[in-house]
Every structure is written in structure tokens, then in C-alpha cells.
Amino acid sequence: MLVHLPILQVIVPLIAAPACLILRRPKLVWLFALFASSLAFIISILLLQQVMTAGTISYELGGWSPPWGIEYRIDKLNAFIALIISGISTVVLLAAQTSIEKEIPKDKQPLFYILYLLSLSGMLGIVTTGDAFNVFVFLEISSLSAYSLIALGKDRRALWASFQYLIMGTIGATFILIGIGLMYQMTGTLNMADLAVRLPEVAETRTITTAYVFFIVGVCLKLALFPLHFWLPNAYAYAPSIVTAFFAATSTKVAAYLLIRFTFSIFGISFSFTTLPIETMFLVMGLLGIFIASTVAIYQDNIKHVFAYSSVAQVGYMIVGFSLSTPAGLTAMLLHMFNHALMKGALFMALVAIMYRVGSSKINDLQGLGRQMPLTVAAIVVGGLSLIGVPLTVGFVSKWYLVVAAIEKGWWWLAGLVLLGSLLAVIYVWRIIETAYFKAPILGQQPVKEAPMAILVPVWLLVSANVYFGIDTRFSVEIAASAAKSLFGVAQ
């Protein structure tokens, strides 16, 4: 059984999705989906343990040996990312039943769980597979289900947002496919490890350069790297809030994973960083993303928009870490992927609670909420502090590593800019906090109660994770550092 874990990681949610149709009753479906997601979570924990002790796992799908058959290849990097995805998915699902009660019509609720599980299995598939074409297949599974999930939103603008995402996402996926196709044309293989061996022979050709460019642009679209982020804010704002919580914490991580996997493991460091001035490009776009998206976030009046733009800015931090092209920089990026999943998970889950009680995520509707929903607003405060990067939260750990990586490279100015960028977060977070605590409730508005336990528990699970992993960093730092080192091929 343990041998088959890599494929079970993907198959469990994939099979569970259609099985939901048999159950029909929303509550049962929910329990079943929760079960499937927890199973996936347990599997990824086991996988991570195996990888940490025994090294990389290679799994031959259907017994066909690579490079002819499809290979699933688990190393520290993707075991880590799979853990983030399945973990967040499970915690978010805890609140799903309660939350969609108000946001999705009853007859569509089973559908929601099916799409959710499909999306989960798609993301896990992208992460675990060792086959480049398989990546595209799972990318489409997760994207198509994501478009539909977003379109389930109560607000009619959800349709438009979903459509916008559909167009941009498809362009991105097509670009990735073109990139993979060109590589296949030149090397005749789709297996990642095999590609890595064969690519250097043909690296000088224009075809491979073109493949690389297509791939990078495609991934950056999915990653919502500034200035390719336009689909993201609306998709996050108008999707059902539970969907936003799931995607905000996971989907950009998957794209970031693809970027790392292809540049480091397939194209190779020397090719990736010499063909294009990718360090400079990413550095500039990352920094622009941090400053512009954060500034835009300050002026939003819907909190979902605030946090969505903040996500774009956080992607900027990850990309800045990437652009340092040192093990320390990559460690910072990986750490931030983990930590950002926790912060945004916590924040968007708190918004789930607010949507449930207040029915709106406009900043002005938060007036006086500090008194009516103290636990939820307190969760936003802690999550916000983490976003700013206050010590004892995960945000601080990310920032620390990123700045140290910049200084070690001798880029003092970058260190200063990164810290300045986090000041912008202070402003947009504080706007929310001030409104919730200091403004009197709007006259005539019904006072609301604290969110139900079903939502509060996952919210505070994530919030405590923000604090726990901010204090005890052994787990996250160790994995991120060793994954980064092995990607750089440094002997440990």
C-alpha cells in the first residue's frame, strides 16, 4: 500500500469526486469530501516523511518504466507543496458546509464538492507528476473546475470574473502546452528527468529558447505575477468565499511550484538563468508587483479585493526570492509559499465568517464588527499582523529569510525595499482594523452574532498555525532549506 502512495495522493480525490454524485445529500457529500481530503492530507504527510528519511521516490504508473511510462516523482519540493495544498484544503473544507449554505443554492451544493475535489486532485496531480504532459492534463483539470467554482458565486459579476479567468487561464495553459510541445519536438521525451538529461544537447537551438519563453509567460499568467495579474482580484472577490479561501492559499503556490520545477529541474540552472535576463526581469516585476499591488490594495473598498491585491504583492515577494538565484533566496521563496498559504488561508477564512454573518465584504459594512464578532475580527488582526511581518508570526520568518538572502548577496538596497514594501501592508491592514474597532455600527443595521463554531474552528486553526510556525520554525525552515539546497545541487 505504502508503495502506491504517490498515485493515491492524486487518485483519492479524483475518484471521490464522481462518487459524490451517488450520495446526493449535501451533508453526506460534505462529510465524504472532507474524508477524501483528509485522506489526501494524511497521504501527503506520509509521503513527506518517506522523502525526508529515504530520499526521492519514483513511482511507475501502471508498471511502465520511464521514460516510456508516466512517472510520479516525489522529492522534498513537491512533497512539501502537496502537504500545503492538501492541508489547507482539508481545513477549508471543515467550514464549507456551513458557509455554502448561504452562498450556493441547495441543488448545486453536491456539484460544489465535486468541483472542489476535482480541483484539489488537479493541483495535487500537477505537483506530484514527473511527466511534463501530465502537468498540462492536471492543469486543465484544476483550471476547468476552478472556473466553474468561481462561477458559482452569488454575485452576478462572478460570471464575468470567471470568464475573464477562463480566457487568461486558457492562454496561460496553452502557452505552457506550446512550451512542452516544443520540448517534445526537440527531445522526443516528456519525462521530466529524461528531459533534463536530453535538453542540454539541444539547448543552443532557438526552438528550446522559444519553448522556455512560452513556458515562463504561461506560468507567470497562472501565477498572477504583476503585470499578468488582472484576472485574479475579481476572481477572488466574486467567487464563493470558501472557494476564495481555498484558491488564495493554494493555487498560486502550484504555479510557483511549476516555475521552480521547470527552471531548476528541467531546463537547469545554467540554461534558465543565462538564456534570458530572467533574474533582472523577475526582480523588476516582483518589486513592481510588491509596490504597485500593495498601493492598489490600500484604495480598495472590498476586503476581498484588498487581500487579493495583497496576494499579487506577496507573489512579488516570492518572485524576488526566486530572482536572487541563490539557495538562500530560493529558501525564502519556498518558506513564503508555505507561510503565505497560512496567512491568506486564515484571512480569507475569517472573511468566510464575515460573509456568513454580514453577507458582505465591503470595508464599510465592517463598522462596529469588533464588538459583535470579536473572535473573527481578532483572527483578522493576527492574520494581518502576519501579513505585515510582525515577529512571532510566520510573516516575520519569511521576511527575515528574504532580507538576509538579499543582504548576503550584497543587495542592501533590495533589503531596504522589501522592508519598505511591508509598510504598505501596515496601511491596508490597519484600515480594516480601524473600521472594525473604531467606527460605530451603522444605524439601523441589525447587530450580528459571532460566527458559528463550524467556521470559527478552522479560522482559528489557521490563525494558530500562523503563530505556531512563527515561533517553532524547525519544520518549515528545515524542509524549505533542504529542498532549496537539493535544487541547487549543493551537497548536504
Next chain:
Amino acid sequence: MIFSLETLLQLCILLPIFATLFIVAFRRHPNLREAVSLATSLCVFYAVVTIYLGLDAGETIAVHWLQVLPGLSLSFSVEPLGMIFALIASFLWFVTIIYSIGYMRGHNEDHQTRFFCCFAIAIGSVMGVAFADNLFTLFIFYEVLTLSTYPLVTHAGTDAAKKGGRVYLGILLSTSVAFFLFAILGTWVIAGTLDFTQGGVFPVDANTTLLGIILVLFIFGIGKAAIMPFHRWLPAAMVAPTPVSALLHAVAVVKAGVFTVMKVGMFIFGLDLLIVLPTTQFLLYLAGASVLLASFVAMRQDNLKARLAYSTVSQLGYITIGVLLATSSGVIASSMNIAMHAFGKITLFFCAGAILVAAHKSNISEMRGLGRQMPFTMVAFFIGSLSIIGLPPTGGTWSKWYLLMATLETDQLIIMVILMLSSLLNIAYLMPIPFHAFFSISPTKNEHRVATAKVQIKEAPTASLIAIGITALGCLVLFIYPNPLYELASAILEPQQSTHGN
């Protein structure tokens, strides 16, 4: 003794934080709730005194909590400078609670539970700052202190309070993130350690220009030390209830700032390095300018609390100057001034609060003739003022004395002139207040409320008066009996046995 000194050290930090649970639990019973605060503060003070006796007996006290990042741990140890800070903060916390009970009730403030909770957390983090064994631990508690005092500053919940809170948090957080953290990270990368070490941590061959820049970043980044141009938060914080201004913005928060400056100056850079850095002189003049300008601004303030706030900005400059002079008498002067200024300024703030509660006045121009109505308060105000100015028979004399000696030793004549000038300015903006209170006639006697109050004595609630009495007495006692303080202060620079936890 029941507890080991290590346990007591941890209790100093944890007790106030645990106390918040009980404060919240007893929110419906104000008397019990305040009893919790009082009991906690007494326990903490007892613990600090016991630690002091232990330190005096030559014991090494260090605690290691956990390692947050590789090489960076939360750990604590006791050394003389931190001891001074902890002793003062814990003692004055106790006094302030007595005072607050009178003030908050006399003033019918809302949300008293939140008030006492945040107060307790703030003190817990002050203890953390005082006993921090490395810059990392110090930084964490420094930030906790900022965040826990924010609800206290915005206590009133009005627009003015919100605006004050914004400036407060904005400046303190921005400077700490953009400069202080930056400087810490720079130190970490250059020196490879953040442990406070006698004589500094930087390698001998480090680039002095770079270190000079880091020093500037430290001085600007430690916004709590209120060196101009990052002092605006302190006057802004005056929207807080008076006990908050008294303890936090005369003692805990601002002293945490200058304390951090001292720690960084002595145990990260080391005095020998401090002298040779190219930016030290510039920073000295900046601090000097801060001292003078703040005094000038203070003269122009009519609101008593605003005047006291600017006076604090000016006095904090003294302490920074003391460190930057980088001589032993400078350090002694600074560490003594932490104590002296704390007692003096808290007395003044207590008086300001008492005047607000009893006579509902906050502007100096309205306080003429008030001495007849509130003689006790005004005498205390007079004593506090003397200590701030540095005149006998008050404790402030000693710290000013050592600071002037230090400027002479280092031939910083310009700084010396600035300090003398500033003392004159202190007299000019503090003395008229008690003077007019006793010797002028109330200009508003046609107001019937004041006219009736004029003849009879109407002081603040007794609890507040007791607190004022204690601190005013403290100013006098420190003049006659400054020895323990002096010994602690001079022990700071003595090479001591390694007090670092692993």
C-alpha cells in the same frame, strides 16, 4: 525561597500576561479585577527585587526558551542595566495601578477591563525587553510593546484618539520595520550573532562606514527613543488616559527605547567601536538638536500633557547623548537618568492627571492659582520639576552631573553648552507652572464653578494622591540615597562572568 531565580525571571514576563485572564474573568467585579492587577504588580516587583538581590550576590541568571530560527533564540539573562530598567518599571507599575484606580474611576472611563489587560501585557513585554539576552528577543518584545499599547493610546475611541493612534503606530511600526529590523538584519549578516556581548559583536576588520550606517539605522529605527525627526508619536500618544501617558510614555515605552539604544551602543557596537565610527559625531549633534528643539517646542505648548511630552523628547536626547559619548561616566549618567527621569516625569504626569480629574483643566494658562485648591499636587509637581531640571535636593541632580562630566571628559564642548542651555530652558518651561499656581490669582474667578472651588481644597481621589506622594518622595530619596543605583550603573561596564544562555 520557593522559586529559583530563573523561574522568577520568567514569572516577571509571564505573570502579567497570565493576569489578563483573571482581569477578563473578573470584568464584572471592578474591585476584584483591580485586586488582580495590584497583586500581580506586587508579585512582579517582589520577583524583580529578589532577582536584584541574587544579582548583587553575584549569581548568574539566564533562561533559554526556544530557538525560533537557527542561531536566533528567545532567551533572557540579567545584567545591571536591564536590572535598573526592570526595577523601575515594576515598581512604578505598582504605583501607577494605585493611581489608575483613582483616576479611571474618578474620570468614569469606559472599557476599564481592556485598559488593565493591555497595561498588563505592556508591562510583561517591558520585562521581556529588560531581560532580553539578544537583540532578536529584544526586538520581539519591543514590537509586542508597540502593539499592546496601541489600544491604550486609542482608548477614548474618538477621532482624535484614532488619529493619535495612527501616528503612534505608524511611526513606531514603520521605523522599527524599515530601520530597526534592517539594522538587526545587517548586524546578523555581518557579525553572525545577535547576542549582547560586552565590548560588542562586530569583527575587528568590519567596514566602519557600513557599521556607521547601521548605527544611524539603529538610532532612527529605535523610534521609541524619540530622536527627532521621529518623535511625533510621543506627543500624539498624549490622547491616551493620563496613567498611560504617565507609565508608558514617561517610563515604560520611551525608556524601552533609550534602553535599547544603550544596549545596542554598549553590547552590539561596544564603546571602543562607537568612538571611531564616522557617524557617531553626527548622531551626537542630532541628539543635541533634538534636546534643544524639543525644549523650545515644549515652551510653546499650552496643553500640560503636550508640554510634558516634548520635555520627555528632550530628556530622552540626554540619555542617547550619554551613550554616544562612549565613556563610562556617560553610560553611568544615562542609566541613572533612566531612573531619575522616570520618577520625575511620572510625578509630573500624575499631577497633570490629578488636575484633570479634580479641576477638569488641561491647559497651563488655566492653572493660575490652582495651588490653593490643590496644594499637595502642586508641591509634588514642584519636586518633579526640580528633578527633571536637575536641581538638588532631587535625584535628577546626579544624572545631570555625570552627563556634564562625560562631555568634559570627551571635550564635547558644544554638547555641553547645549545641555546647559537646555537646563535653563527646562526651568523656563516647568517652573512657571507651580509658581503661578501658588502666587498668581486665578484669572477665571468670575466663573462660578471655580469661584466656589477657590476657597476650599479639592484634590484628586485619595488613591491617586498616594501614588503622587510615593513618586515625589522617590525623587527626594534618590538624591539622598543614590548609591545602589550608582553601583548598578557602574557595574554595567565591568567585565562580568558570561551571562549568556546557550
